[in-house]
Amino acid sequence: MANLRLELPVLQNWSCHNCGGCCRQHLIEVTEAERQRIIGQNWTAADGVDQPVLAWHAGPPWKKRYRLAHRSDGGCVFLDDKGLCRIHAKFGEAAKPLPCRIYPFAFHPSGKSFTVSLRYSCPSVVANLGTPTSKRSNELRRMAEEVIPASAINSPAPLLTPNDRVDWTDLQPFVEALDHTLADPSTPIVVKVVRAIAWTTLIGQASFEKIRGPRIRELIALLMEAARLENPHVPESPEEPSRVGRLYFRTLVAQYARKDTVADLSSGVWGRWRLLRAIVRFTKGSGNIPSLQTGLKEVPFSALEPSFGPIDAEAEEILTRYFRVKTTGMHFFGSAYYDIPFAEGFHSLALMLPVTLWLARWHAVSDGRDRITAADISRGLAMADHHHGYSPALAQYAARRRVRSLVELGDLTRLCYWYSR
Numbered sequence: 565m566a567n568l569r570l571e572l573p574v575l576q577n578w579s580c581h582n583c584g585g586c587c588r589q590h591l592i593e594v595t596e597a598e599r600q601r602i603i604g605q606n607w608t609a610a611d612g613v614d615q616p617v618l619a620w621h622a623g624p625p626w627k628k629r630y631r632l633a634h635r636s637d638g639g640c641v642f643l644d645d646k647g648l649c650r651i652h653a654k655f656g657e658a659a660k661p662l663p664c665r666i667y668p669f670a671f672h673p674s675g676k677s678f679t680v681s682l683r684y685s686c687p688s689v690v691a692n693l694g695t696p697t698s699k700r701s702n703e704l705r706r707m708a709e710e711v712i713p714a715s716a717i718n719s720p721a722p723l724l725t726p727n728d729r730v731d732w733t734d735l736q737p738f739v740e741a742l743d744h745t746l747a748d749p750s751t752p753i754v755v756k757v758v759r760a761i762a763w764t765t766l767i768g769q770a771s772f773e774k775i776r777g778p779r780i781r782e783l784i785a786l787l788m789e790a791a792r793l794e795n796p797h798v799p800e801s802p803e804e805p806s807r808v809g810r811l812y813f814r815t816l817v818a819q820y821a822r823k824d825t826v827a828d829l830s831s832g833v834w835g836r837w838r839l840l841r842a843i844v845r846f847t848k849g850s851g852n853i854p855s856l857q858t859g860l861k862e863v864p865f866s867a868l869e870p871s872f873g874p875i876d877a878e879a880e881e882i883l884t885r886y887f888r889v890k891t892t893g894m895h896f897f898g899s900a901y902y903d904i905p906f907a908e909g910f911h912s913l914a915l916m917l918p919v920t921l922w923l924a925r926w927h928a929v930s931d932g933r934d935r936i937t938a939a940d941i942s943r944g945l946a947m948a949d950h951h952h953g954y955s956p957a958l959a960q961y962a963a964r965r966r967v968r969s970l971v972e973l974g975d976l977t978r979l980c981y982w983y984s985r
Contacts (some may be wrong), residue, residue, distance in 0.1 A: 568717065569677035572697045573889040576682055578668065579694025583687055584647035586667050587640040589823075589950060592632040593621055598661045599630050612650060617641050632661065633662055653789045656905065662710060672893065672900045673716035675732030678708050681893025681900070684886055684949035690942045692885065702772060722898025723905035728772040734780050738906055741784045742891045745791075746884060753875065753883045754984040755795055757917050758977050760910065762791035765971055768907030802981035809975025810849065812916065812966040818846035819957050820919050821926075823857045823927040853926065857947065860928040868925040870934070871985045875921075878938035883917065885944060895953065902959035911971050912964075916952060918979035920944040925983070 594602065599618060607613040617947070621631035633641040642650040651660050658665075667688040672679045680697065682689045721735045727822040745760045746753075766787050775783060804815065822839065842854040875883070890896050890913055897909025904912065923944030924936045957963060970976040 570701055570708070571674065571677050571679040571892065572704070573680060573682065573893055574696070574698050575885055576689070576889050577692045577694045577696050578682060578686070578689050581688045581693065582647035584639065584643055586664075586686060587643040587647075587649070588634075588638050589623070589685060590663070590667070592640070592661055592663050594618070594630055594632065594661045598910065601659065602632075602651070605651070605659070607650075609758060611654070612644060613641055615641060620842075633954050640790075666707050666711060668896055669704065669707060670893065670900065671704075671711045672895065672898070673712055673719055674736075674894060675721065676717070678716075679713055679893045680704055680708070681889055681895035684945050685947075687942070687946055690882060690886075690946050692882075722903070724772060724909060725768050725770065730772055730776065730780070734776055735906070737781050737784055737967065739891060739894060741788060743888055745788060746887045746891060752798055752984075753880050753887070754917065754980050755798055756884070757887065757914050758795050758980055759788070759791040761914050761971070761977055761980075763787040764907045764910045768905070798984070799981060802824065802985055803978050805975045805978040805982055806973055808975050809970055811847065812970055813841075813975070813979055814846045814849050816915065816966055817922055818856075818918050819842060819955060819963070820951050821856045821860075821923060822951075851957065859930060859943075860926055863926065863929045867929045868922060872925055872928065873935050873985075875936075875941075876938060879936075879941040882938060882941055882945065883920070886916075886949075887913070903955045904964070904968055908964070908968065911976060912967050913952075913956070914976060914980070915967060915970070916945075916948055918976075918983045919948050921983035923947055939962075956977075 595644060602781040606906055607617050615633060615635070618630045619633045621629045623629040635641055635643075640649075644650055644653070649660060649664070651664075656663055668683040670681045670683060670688050672681065682697075684690050688694055721729060721732045723729050724735065724738065742760055742764070745763075746756050748756055763784070767784075770783075772780075822842070838854075842856060845851065845854050849865050851865065853860075853865055853868075857864050882942050891910075894900055897906045901909050901912070921936070921944070924940035927940040927943050928934065928936045951958060967976075970979070
């Protein structure tokens with residue numbers, strides 16, 4: 565690992581601001597070594613821990629898998645009143661489970677290098693607060709050495725299309741081209757995403773059996789230019805998504821809108837019944853949207869459909885940074901995203917634009933407003949990215965089929981334009 569190149573998201577800053585959100589949102593499974601270490605720390609009520617610190621998470625009785633326990637209010641048993649970790653305070657950061665130490669970073673092998681991305685479920689990541697990642701290279705390299713096995717250097721590149729795989733050297737131009745498309749400062753984020761959808765769709769339909777080396781860059785350049793000419797600007801009167809497209813979109817956005825904390829997953833029969841009712845209402849798409857999280861009120865589905873005005877400059881920056889960090893960090897396909905091929909993975913990532921805008925509208929209407937702000941975008945993005953790439957439901961055939969159908973019907977592009985107006 566020492567000789568591998570580190571690819572950092574240079575436009576992203578981050579430092580922990582002790583909000584405690586990650587300690588409430590995430591289920592932390594521990595290894596057997598971590599479990600034994602935590603047991604050996606001998607936590608008592610005098611330390612502020614008055615309940616078992618570990619819980620049986622999964623697996624049969626003879627091969628149990630454990631997680632950190634959570635209190636009845638949803639917080640990790642080790643979360644104190646100041647938003648700090650008791651393990652960290654008493655024994656140092658190295659004593660915490662690995663998932664706690666690396667959050668919100670994500671590491672992915674990339675041939676002779678490894679990329680670093682971040683999870684936007686953390687509010688400090690969304691707000692770009694803290695130390696530039698460029699100044700954390702030594703710390704991030706140490707983390708990566710714990711996360712990425714040494715054998716990863718020999719792993720093949722992810723699938724480019726369902727039927728084609730190129731080597732790491734030939735895969736890199738596709739990632740670079742996506743970042744180039746998304747980085748254009750003179751073009752609105754919605755147009756950039758739509759252009760990327762257009763040329764990656766053609767990539768997903770092509771055969772690369774005989775296309776390698778310089779010919780790959782030539783093909784990408786031609787497709788990018790065609791996508792630019794076909795999508796020069798935001799249309800004055802965006803076409804409405806189709807009825808089927810809206811149905812598929814609502815079923816997907818319902819997955820992003822739900823809150824799967826330990827407390828929610830432990831809510832028993834009533835919790836499962838509540839989710840089932842919510843799914844039915846999202847499928848129908850009429851009446852009121854069921855409230856799935858605190859701060860989101862039961863407002864009419866129809867209230868989210870009128871124009872909410874253009875995306876402002878601050879929200880443009882947030883969304884552009886999000887897509888570029890996910891793209892350069894290769895956090896949207898391959899092992900980083902359910903082993904999905906490149907083009908399909910980007911289409912799932914592109915769906916995050918209308919999903920985030922829809923959730924931002926829901927926040928605005930819940931507050932009695934008919935315009936969205938950068939704060940609404942930030943809340944919607946943090947909510948959606950909590951699930952993106954981590955929810956098992958999004959890896960299932962039905963969810964993937966819906967995303968593919970949205971592309972085939974042209975509705976993914978329509979949804980981007982419709983909810984950005």
